[in-house]
Amino acid sequence: VRNTMLVRVVFFCSIFIFGAATECTRGNNATLPGLLKKRILCKYDPKVPPGSSVTLNLFVYIKDLRVLEDENILYVYYTLTRSWKDDYLKFEPQKFGGEDPIRLEYGLWNPGVVALDTKSPALYNEWYMKEFDFRKNRIFIFAKGSVYVQSTRIAAVHCEFDFYLWPFDRQTCRMKIGSAKYSQDEVKIRLSPYGQDIRLQRKDQGRWIVEGINGRNLTDSQKWDLRSRQRQVEVEFRLKRAFDS
Helix, strand or coil: CHHHHHHHHHHHHHHHHHHHHHHHHCCCCCCHHHHHHHHCCCCCCCCCCCCCCEEEEEEEEEEEEEEEHHHCEEEEEEEEEEEEECHHHCCCHHHHCCCCCEEECCCCCCCCEEEECCECCCCCCHHHHHHCCCCCCEEEECCCCEEEEEEEEEEEEECCCCCCCCCCCEEEEEEEEEECCCCCCCEEEEECCCCCCEEECCCEECCEEEEEEEEEECCHHHCCCCCCCCCCEEEEEEEEECCCC
């Protein structure tokens, strides 16, 4: 009886394992992203980073700004692109119809990069919800394992406005971006070294003109919280009030 039970257990386990392996390669008629998910992401664990120490490059594209002077808040509507390398995701383009890159919408590791120390954004009016899609990630995986994840976001950045020279005043606001999940030993965040890391869609922001926008990688001594183990990026906005306001 024991031998019979053992045979049955081995048999069902074999069916389960074989079925799982078959499921990983099933779907030759699926779309290319579907094939990628089945054949490459089948045993991929999105909770596990692609390495013990991951270098993360950031691209920040500022779409729009809104200044709330009474509340000392600068609303920043921006597209954030995160890029890193994952050798596990390498693939041969000829097996996917020559597609390179391949696009996904979910299923990858999330480094948890957010705008830090910001107030909860409340300006979700109908126009902005139509103009910007806050819900979807656009994920691009290249054949050599490069990953690009792009999403549109909103941040309510706290500023210390000084109106002493009003209406000829100039203001400076700073937004810090870092990982809310990983330490700087695990994820090394930096602005892209390949150029075009900070871009602005338009300089005229109604009652304000953007005189300049700069980004920099922060060292430990430049952070707001010296106890933080996060490596951060800072985006600085320099604003000038329009004379006809």
